[in-house]
Amino acid sequence: MSLYFVHFFSCALPLSVMISLTSKKFKHIFKQFLAIFLGFLFAYFAFFIAASFLQTQNLIFNINFIFVFCLFLCFVFYFWQKFEILSLIFSFILSFCVALQYDFLSQDFPIFSASLLDSQALISLGFIFLALGICILIFFFLRLQKNSLASFILLVLVVFLESDKILAQILLTLMRENFISTYDFLLSFVAKSLYFSAYNVYLYLVFIAILAFLSLKMRVKNIQKKEFLDIDFRKNIAYNAFIYRYFSAVLFCVLLSLSVLSYFHLISSKPLKIDEPTEIMPNDEGLFVFDMSQFRDNKLHRYAYVSKQGKVIRFFILNKREDRDSPVAVFDACMICGDMGYIKKDGELICISCNVRIFLPSVGKLGGCNPIPLEFKFDGQKIIIALKDVEAGSNYFNQIKEIEVTDPVSKEKLINLKAPFSYSYKGIIYYFATEKNYEEFKTDPEKYTDEDKQAHFMIQRRNDAH
Known part of the structure; x- marks a missing residue:
């Protein structure tokens, strides 16, 4: 004002x-x-x-x-x-x-x-x-x-x-x-x-x-x-x-x-900023499981999952109503404004990019500047989100974190942000140690992206590269 x-x-x-x-x-x-x-x-x-x-x-x-x-x-x-x-x-x-x-x-x-x-x-x-x-x-x-x-x-x-x-x-x-x-x-x-x-x-x-x-x-x-x-x-x-x-x-x-x-x-006049998300890993079954009790404070709880290619995928969970449990899980991005994210203030969800105020009951629905819906299950006590559904939102985000990745051709370990060659295939970025591996992958990507071989949804712990 x-x-x-x-x-x-x-x-x-x-x-x-x-x-x-x-x-x-x-x-x-x-x-x-x-x-x-x-x-x-x-x-x-x-x-x-x-x-x-x-x-x-x-x-x-x-x-x-x-x-x-x-x-x-x-x-x-x-x-x-x-x-x-x-x-x-x-x-x-x-x-x-x-x-x-x-x-x-x-x-x-x-x-x-x-x-x-x-x-x-x-x-x-x-x-x-x-x-x-x-x-x-x-x-x-x-x-x-x-x-x-x-x-x-x-x-x-x-x-x-x-x-x-x-x-x-x-x-x-x-x-x-x-x-x-x-x-x-x-x-x-x-x-x-x-x-x-x-x-x-x-x-x-x-x-x-x-x-x-x-x-x-x-x-x-x-x-x-x-x-x-x-x-x-x-x-x-x-x-x-x-x-x-x-x-x-x-x-x-x-x-x-x-x-x-x-x-x-x-x-x-300072631009709004989102709080740092909590980086999380799924369990051995490829699921993110949250207890409903932690969301009854009606605050926005922001999380991030770093894919095995280094893409930072943000999503948040909040309880839309104060009088009863009504959780919703959405990606921290929208189809219109991109991945600048949202904050919750004075009972409204605010888009950082365009400053649009979003009515909380409408969160989780498609259209307008609403955050992109994320598939989840709620059994009355637990909120369950599958890893494959989180990874499906990879293309909504631009941030890439420096991690150790594997060349799909030679199986050589390298740092994603320092890899000399990269190639995007079916929405996933692959990194290569040499031009030969890069060209070989481009010739026949299916040979190196078989889901059984790549264990696309298998959970593997990663340590950040130093």
Whole structure:
């Protein structure tokens, strides 16, 4: 949910800084906010129309040129604030460009993804309003700044970093469309600019915090009461209290913003990972046998079997219902997203690859992003899975573990990942010590893959190669 704060705040904070510093001398704040609101409103409709015709990329690409031009116009309006109407038009255009950037950034993360209003959507919306409130407070704080040098440095910092980001986006689009060649120095510039642009907002907040401390110099010092009803004394006391309140509010908002941003970049944005599976071996009868009691905790229990070719085959077992025994065994992969796996969180099964939430009672059924079903038997006490059914899912997985294998032709022992030749036959990878063995196997695979000779389902203990 902090994602919504980050998206809005990273777009709105630079806008708040630029507009506040380029219109400090105008007193009609309502007109300024109206221009900003209309900019966001028009941007929404423009993006909606572009999305209807699948032209959002083209819209953003063209608007970026206008945006870069407006960024450098900030310096003009910083020093030349004579005509209010021009300032309002500039605020509208700048807001329009920033709003389109935000719409494009957040288009894949709708707040209201269902017809019903849920608590998660309300919390996400609350994060956006929190970001908006902080930006408005900073807007008013910067308008009161009397340290023109520090304010100008902040404006230069914002314009430079935002221009760098927009230019990188423009160059990336031009390279994708083959309008310009992909020179190494351009690729390096684009990659670094887009990567570090995610952290621009940290620099803005740190500089705003510095301005907050500098604002304490605006206090009236050595206040002395000259008479019983000293109006100037009371005004100075009130003015100092006003400065303290602004300082405290801005510093609190900076710390709060840094906390939310840090949580997002350090924790929330990190990709989900599956826990390490428990590597297991079947019994002498070629069966995996599990006691039902270990699954009544309703957690996801992940296992892995390493085939004799070194393929790591993952599957998991979980109890789908809390009120009764309802176990299900499935491969830790799906036909759509591959073998990145699943995690169980808040009563839902979540696909690591596409973040789809899966209703637990549907686990074990074919279709959609459900994990691939695995044959099993349940007698009320034991869950039994045959080795041949586990090995049937070998092709669903890509991970290969380094183990000792046997050349099917010469019976020579070798390490699978270091074997000079390999050949896939009927979904099984065979490894060879020499090219001669490899060619001989290809000529007549059936000669070397007879199930009785290979003991395909015979259980043999293997030690990992060191």
